[in-house]
Amino acid sequence: MTTQIKSLQEYKDTYKYSVESPKAFWKEQAETFTWKKPFEQVLQWNFDEPNVKWFTGGKLNITENCLDRHIETRGDQVAILWEPNEPDSPAKTFTYKELLAAVSKCANALKANGIQKGDRVVFYMPMVPELAIGVLACARIGAVHSVVFAGFSAQALADRVNDATAKMIICSDFNKRGAKNIPIKTVVDDAIKLGCPSIETVLVHKNTGDSIEWSGVDKWWHEQVDPQSADCPAEEMDSEDMLFILYTSGSTGKPKGVVHTCGGYMVYTCYSFRNVFQYQDGDIYWCTADIGWITGHSYIVYGPLLAGATTVMSEGVPTYPDPGRFWEICEKHKVNQFYTAPTAIRALMAKGDEWPAKYDLSSLKLLGSVGEPINEEAWHWYDKHIGKSKAPIVDTWWQTETGGIMITPLPGITDTKPTYASYPMPGIQAILVDKEGNELTGNDVEGLLCIKFPWPSMIRTTYGDHSRCKNVYFSAFKDLYFTGDGARKDEEGRIRVIGRVDDVINVSGHRMGTAEVENAINEHPNVVESAVVGYPHEIKGQGIYAYVITQDKELGDDFRQEILDVVKREIGPIAKPDKIQFVTGLPKTRSGKIMRRILRKIASKDSSNLGDISTLLNPEVVEAVKDGALV
Ligand code: WTA
Numbered sequence: 001m002t003t004q005i006k007s008l009q010e011y012k013d014t015y016k017y018s019v020e021s022p023k024a025f026w027k028e029q030a031e032t033f034t035w036k037k038p039f040e041q042v043l044q045w046n047f048d049e050p051n052v053k054w055f056t057g058g059k060l061n062i063t064e065n066c067l068d069r070h071i072e073t074r075g076d077q078v079a080i081l082w083e084p085n086e087p088d089s090p091a092k093t094f095t096y097k098e099l100l101a102a103v104s105k106c107a108n109a110l111k112a113n114g115i116q117k118g119d120r121v122v123f124y125m126p127m128v129p130e131l132a133i134g135v136l137a138c139a140r141i142g143a144v145h146s147v148v149f150a151g152f153s154a155q156a157l158a159d160r161v162n163d164a165t166a167k168m169i170i171c172s173d174f175n176k177r178g179a180k181n182i183p184i185k186t187v188v189d190d191a192i193k194l195g196c197p198s199i200e201t202v203l204v205h206k207n208t209g210d211s212i213e214w215s216g217v218d219k220w221w222h223e224q225v226d227p228q229s230a231d232c233p234a235e236e237m238d239s240e241d242m243l244f245i246l247y248t249s250g251s252t253g254k255p256k257g258v259v260h261t262c263g264g265y266m267v268y269t270c271y272s273f274r275n276v277f278q279y280q281d282g283d284i285y286w287c288t289a290d291i292g293w294i295t296g297h298s299y300i301v302y303g304p305l306l307a308g309a310t311t312v313m314s315e316g317v318p319t320y321p322d323p324g325r326f327w328e329i330c331e332k333h334k335v336n337q338f339y340t341a342p343t344a345i346r347a348l349m350a351k352g353d354e355w356p357a358k359y360d361l362s363s364l365k366l367l368g369s370v371g372e373p374i375n376e377e378a379w380h381w382y383d384k385h386i387g388k389s390k391a392p393i394v395d396t397w398w399q400t401e402t403g404g405i406m407i408t409p410l411p412g413i414t415d416t417k418p419t420y421a422s423y424p425m426p427g428i429q430a431i432l433v434d435k436e437g438n439e440l441t442g443n444d445v446e447g448l449l450c451i452k453f454p455w456p457s458m459i460r461t462t463y464g465d466h467s468r469c470k471n472v473y474f475s476a477f478k479d480l481y482f483t484g485d486g487a488r489k490d491e492e493g494r495i496r497v498i499g500r501v502d503d504v505i506n507v508s509g510h511r512m513g514t515a516e517v518e519n520a521i522n523e524h525p526n527v528v529e530s531a532v533v534g535y536p537h538e539i540k541g542q543g544i545y546a547y548v549i550t551q552d553k554e555l556g557d558d559f560r561q562e563i564l565d566v567v568k569r570e571i572g573p574i575a576k577p578d579k580i581q582f583v584t585g586l587p588k589t590r591s592g593k594i595m596r597r598i599l600r601k602i603a604s605k606d607s608s609n610l611g612d613i614s615t616l617l618n619p620e621v622v623e624a625v626k627d628g629a630l631v
Pocket of ligand 1: 248293294295369370371372373374395396397398399400401421483484485497498499500506509510511
């Protein structure tokens with residue numbers, strides 16, 4: 001097992017060692033895993049191309065490390081504890097032995113359906129155990145998984161399937177979310193109708209069994225998987241072979257496929273899981289994320305299983321059947337580590353203190369937060385009402401591209417301070433730079449957050465477009481990975497991540513490119529142009545504010561609804577603007593660029609001082625936009 005830091009002194013010593021001798025440090029951690037062939041070199045890298053390779057020459061299979069190597073020591077321990085949508089239905093458990101058998105059966109079914117090493121498989125599923133099983137089955141045979149969050153639209157799904165030229169989609173018939181049964185196989189059908197020429201098979205998991213339409217490419221999961229042998233040899237993978245693609249939003253309209261590879265991702269997710277959550281044998285760990293996002297990949301599936309943990313996976317929503325649901329599950333399964341998003345905390349906080357008060361939360365040893373800055377009020381509520389001021393909060397900063405948690409307190413080891421992600425993990429050289437890329441040394445500074453040296457689980461490329469990876473992350477500053485976030489350091493060097501400095505907004509912890517939403521709005525035939533910005537939102541962190549220029553003079557609520565429908569169709573309900581303001585013009589620079597800074601200020605009700613507008617081509621529109629602002 002990778003090492004686990006136990007004291008502040010050990011953290012300091014380990015951090016120092018990891019920076020002074022990164023190769024030696026990571027070599028020691030990597031050697032704790034099962035390799036089919038040992039690696040020859042720890043690291044080769046340059047950030048110019050970029051070209052980063054960890055544990056070169058090493059051969060492994062990540063599922064052997066998640067499953068097989070635990071069979072002797074903890075074969076009968078629960079690996080996945082699945083809590084269904086309906087509170088009255090019993091939880092379902094998979095021991096490590098059972099999970100290995102289930103993954104192997106599914107892997108054999110994938111092979112029987114023509115999936116080979118290197119092929120891409122897209123998942124479009126609710127939070128059912130079959131999603132985790134399917135993902136691991138891909139990894140077992142060396143197929144590349146790409147999970148698409150099951151709230152995305154048919155168009156968004158088709159775009160991702162086609163970008164990845166996937167051979168297979170694995171989906172469920174329905175997605176149970178609270179009292180709703182959302183048909184999701186129909187979304188896959190619609191995506192196929194839009195055109196997914198590479199798809200040969202759609203494997204359908206029966207979740208509710210309600211009737212669905214059926215076509216030539218469809219096959220039932222149970223008919224394909226159940227008859228298979230529970231023995232499937234683990235494919236030998238190179239350390240740098242692709243493990244998965246996960247699409248995420250950037251500043252341009254097109255989502256990018258972030259690529260992670262086998263060896264480095266394995267080492268870092270296990271190391272970070274064990275240290276950040278201080279997992280001890282017998283603990284019950286629960287992360288409420290969806291496997292459609294990176295948090296679910298790294299800290300529901302891979303990290304916990306690599307560490308031999310019991311990981312809770314839950315279907316449904318936090319407010320069904322009532323806003324006590326999370327706390328009820330914590331009590332029921334005696335959860336020790338609980339990891340969720342600030343948006344969920346704020347939403348539940350708004351429902352009142354009486355909900356957590358109904359449940360015995362004494363099993364909780366630590367609380368985690370991820371996905372967006374946590375505001376002070378939510379931090380204190382979480383601490384007081386959930387952790388009873390006894391469970392340290394780990395405010396974990398990281399990204400899809402970083403693969404694992406980068407900046408975080410270590411519970412009970414380093415101190416915590418509300419709204420601060422605080423200190424970097426061992427091996428992570430986080431620095432702040434000014435706009436020219438000069439490092440801001442010392443404390444009490446504010447700047448752009450960059451990482452100076454490679455870490456094992458970092459992004460390797462953006463699928464099918466390496467130059468995009470270079471341009472977005474490695475071209476801003478020489479020899480630095482640029483995160484896209486702004487941050488400040490306090491007097492003691494704790495880091496607080498303030499938010500994005502690019503055109504990406506963070507809505508309920510979901511990353512959204514403003515250009516993506518604009519492209520969708522512009523699909524409406526009566527829209528001339530649009531500009532989308534984020535504004536502070538009490539529950540979601542940021543809300544979506546859209547300024548829309550239209551040809552139509554008669555604008556009513558119908559039109560507003562049509563725009564919402566277009567966005568829902570093009571991306572999905574998560575991208576629907578909270579506010580739509582119709583305008584006759586948008587503030588632009590002489591070169592024709594929209595001045596978003598001004599629009600952001602107006603949307604944030606902060607328009608008293610708009611800064612320098614002398615470079616505007618059309619300063620007169622600013623007053624008009626201000627006058628029409630939706631408050
Ligand atoms: C933001 C989620 C402040 C940040 C794991 C980052 C945070 C983006 C935090 C990545 C945090 C994530 N404090 N901001 N603790 N965690 N962010 O790729 O802007 O979905 O760049 O990864 O979320 O979002 P992503």
